[in-house]
Amino acid sequence: MHKDIRALLEAPPKPFTPAERKLVRVLLADFPMSGLTTVSQLAKRCGVSDPSVLRLVKKLGFSGYPEFQSTLVQKIDERMRSPLSMLPKSRQGSPGGDKWDDFIDAAIEKLGDCRQLQVRQDTEQLLAWLSDPRRGIFCHGGRFSGFLAGYLYNHLHLLRSGCCWIATPSQLPEQLIDLRPGDIFIQFDYRRYQKTAALAIETARRRQARIVLFTDIYDSPLRQLADIVIAAPVEVPSPFDSLVPAMAQVEALIAELTARLDCAMTTRVEEIDQIRQQFGSHLLQDDQ
Amino acid sequence: MHKDIRALLEAPPKPFTPAERKLVRVLLADFPMSGLTTVSQLAKRCGVSDPSVLRLVKKLGFSGYPEFQSTLVQKIDERMRSPLSMLPKSRQGSPGGDKWDDFIDAAIEKLGDCRQLQVRQDTEQLLAWLSDPRRGIFCHGGRFSGFLAGYLYNHLHLLRSGCCWIATPSQLPEQLIDLRPGDIFIQFDYRRYQKTAALAIETARRRQARIVLFTDIYDSPLRQLADIVIAAPVEVPSPFDSLVPAMAQVEALIAELTARLDCAMTTRVEEIDQIRQQFGSHLLQDDQ
DNA sequence: CTGCAAATGAAATAGATAATACAAAATAAT
């Protein structure tokens, strides 16, 4: 809507009055910081009265000071994001620009962003839950993220019993019947958010499950319903979002969990192999 | 005075309560933007109550929300002046070594290695094949990499017809019957290499399919049988190998392919939506 | 299960803040 406040200040629709010019001068001086204070503070700082500030804001086309301010915050947000995405470009080999490598670069950057997103305490909590053999684990995801759910499940299954993967929403009812209080329900849901995800989580919550949500860094409506949120950046130069950071998180989780449950896994995998041998050639080799 | 809010959030003086962790998560997610709103807005966004926000702020050592907020603004001010300050922060906070972040770091490194592995000509060839609507596409993978195959299939399916995903080896016979000369058989096979993969590829070859192999950088026995090889590093600090680089490659491929088939996809997706509407509520929302 | 302590949220309160009305001052035109 309001494209650029700065442009508006520099080329006003109507000429500014003297008091307004005072304000504009300050606003432009350390743009956009000075706009983050209250009306009175800004007014005093510029040596004008409160109403003068309000009048300027309205003249610029805003409905009121709050709207003006939130537009400024948006502007800041853009600025904060952009420099990061421009700096670590050390492309040397590719000449005209290689879409493939550009994508990989973007993925690397997003993966880097991951590091700052995780609260250690959350991770510990999650690991503690997953290590508890009494808690059942239910993995579920959307059309694309469902594969991550399955990927996670396949690893978990090697580490412990009581895991299940709900591959499609239609299986939700028949699987959630076994969900008991204290069990862990792990939902993958990235934009665009799916309706069934909300349904699934609500049901799991009602059955007093711990809710773990793998989602993107944006405002998933499910965040509030989750006990633990693992957020991943998804934006890459592609019409589709990327699940690379998400997958890295899944693998990181598994790596840590494996470290804790190592001996348990060893015996478990041995037993699996043993059983598989009994089947012998009756099944096509179906495992890694 | 208050040096670094971010540091405070990552290494709290006292352990956080669950509600506080929810807040911290959001605050860190798009630091420091989310702290610029009102208490109520922030609270609602995080799914906690107003008092929880206030308690957190006090626990962090601020006299109240306004002080907290103005400290954030200061922080923004610093950052706006020197964009360098927001470069990937050198790991100093984590003392004994954070396994999670170590893993992510390793993944980043491996992903970086990817860039030098790809021969552009191969990519072009592959894209040309995949863009050709006359060629059928068959995706198949192992126990873990099978999910990548499915992930790839799901995207391909939105772009064009004639794709299929062979989810388990047992489906190979019944699916490969439809493989015609010139079709593309995409196999995912990372160590430890599976026996069925070799079988599948040989069969596909005999039927004169083009063989595309997604594998690791080591000596897969299948390399010789493939027309195109996309190799990924897999070694990470975990007992399990990582498929993160592999997934990035899949996504990069899709990104490029989408760029070429964009208009085709648009109409196709529209048609899918149309059909879905006809089903209406008869199916649980099963898509992205 | 039961009781205890910690954590949390609903509701009420105290305090700012933005917005408004109107009067005073400044400016420009006659």
Place this chain on the structure above:
DNA sequence: ATTATTTTGTATTATCTATTTCATTTGCAG
């Protein structure tokens, strides 16, 4: 000068915000 018009500030009001109180819930140890 005098008036008309614009600009500005003072004082007030309505609205929103942060904060506190207290009852409820939740998690946990015996």
